[in-house]
Amino acid sequence: MIDCIIIDDEQHAIDLLKEHIDQVHFLRLVGTTTDPVRGLTMITDLRPRLIFLDVQMPNLTGIEILKLIGKDTYIIMTTAYKEYALEGFEHAVVDYLLKPIAFIRFLKAVNRLWTFHNSTQLKNDQDNYVFVKTEQKGKLLKIDSRRITYIEGLGNYVVIQMDDHRKITAYLKLKELAEHLSRMGFVRIHKSFIISLSHLTAIEGNMVRILNETKPIVIGEAYKKEFFELVNARLLSS
Template sequence: MSTTIKCIIVDDEPPAIRLLEKYVAKVSFLELVTSTTKPLQALQILEKEQIDLVFLDIQMPELSGIQLSKIINNKTKIIFTTAYPQFALESYDLAAVDYLLKPFEFERFYKAVLKLNEPVKTVEPSTITDDFLFVKTDGKNNFEKIYIKDIQYIEGLKNYVAIHLVNKQIITYNTLKNIEECLPTSMFIKTHKSYIISLSHITKTDSNSVYINEHTIPIGDTYKKGFFDKIQERKL
């Protein structure tokens, strides 16, 4: 990337600003114009100067990052940096470039800023072939065909697995690990040691749970970062 990207940092926590300043200094195509703990001051800067990118915290006094981004209204690119994962889905409604969940390493930061140079991708309708599985039910040679697109989530039950489909549930003698290996990683992710969920069936999410219609699936601490990273990659 040869073009210099002028950026500002807006965060009410000085330690967070210092870390971002350190990360920005490592990236040759980023030029830090200023850092501020005050959202209203940031707004004044954005009105006076041509800023290409804002690293924006969400939970701040005076004006939240979400509110500020709505005022900016696509005049500049935004990468949210926050400790609160529940705002991830809303951030993509605001066309954010990325959503960095604190604490994040430089590698994750760098991956986010590289997106600034990515061409806009057109999402085509899925044309997956062989998009089904045969699941063993009761009996030696009894199998039931299920379509991957109909799987909402999968629940591990000790020696059994419950596959929750759009219109029914199937119990099979198997392990969650075996089922996981048969699923496309672009469509499914593990959110807990006992749960795998379909990204396409998510209704909403908060810090600790995923909601698929009336079902609530927990997000384990071990899986939280990976899950919300996957959310931002798919821009749900």
């Protein structure tokens, strides 16, 4: 399912797009507005994956909105003026629909987007999961690495802490796991711990805080230099 919003200063244009969206099973309309400034707030609040964006609007044009929002959002431009198409495509929009928008043309645009979205999602899934051997003989468990908060090594096995508080025991060496997960945003900070940088919330002296965990994890002396080099590379200072 792709959540979408419509930003268009003409209500009748919004109504037509709503009719089209209602006929497409993978689109879910979460908001509409005729005010482009309000549209910017909606983008922040609702975080839609797709925006149907009019070009010609008072106070703020669609092209100006394009320049203000992140590049992770799909954009389909809508307008009665085809001469704006080139500038829209320069901003990597998905498609450009001329008003009045026929359903068959609308369907062609969103179907192409759906195909691209699914292929991208599949690639992301392939890049972010691992299989581990569990305590049960012959059983392999698929784990989404994005949901791992930290991993504790206990000799010949590890305990993987998930963001929903599940603990998964797997028969692996921490060193082997650290090498494999390093490309996925994990870093070893202690002989017994690997942490997820995306779940790291604070650094307090020689300890780190992990999301949803009450106890901090100590940074081992042997790993301190490499860890703080990584932190300093992202440190903002005046």
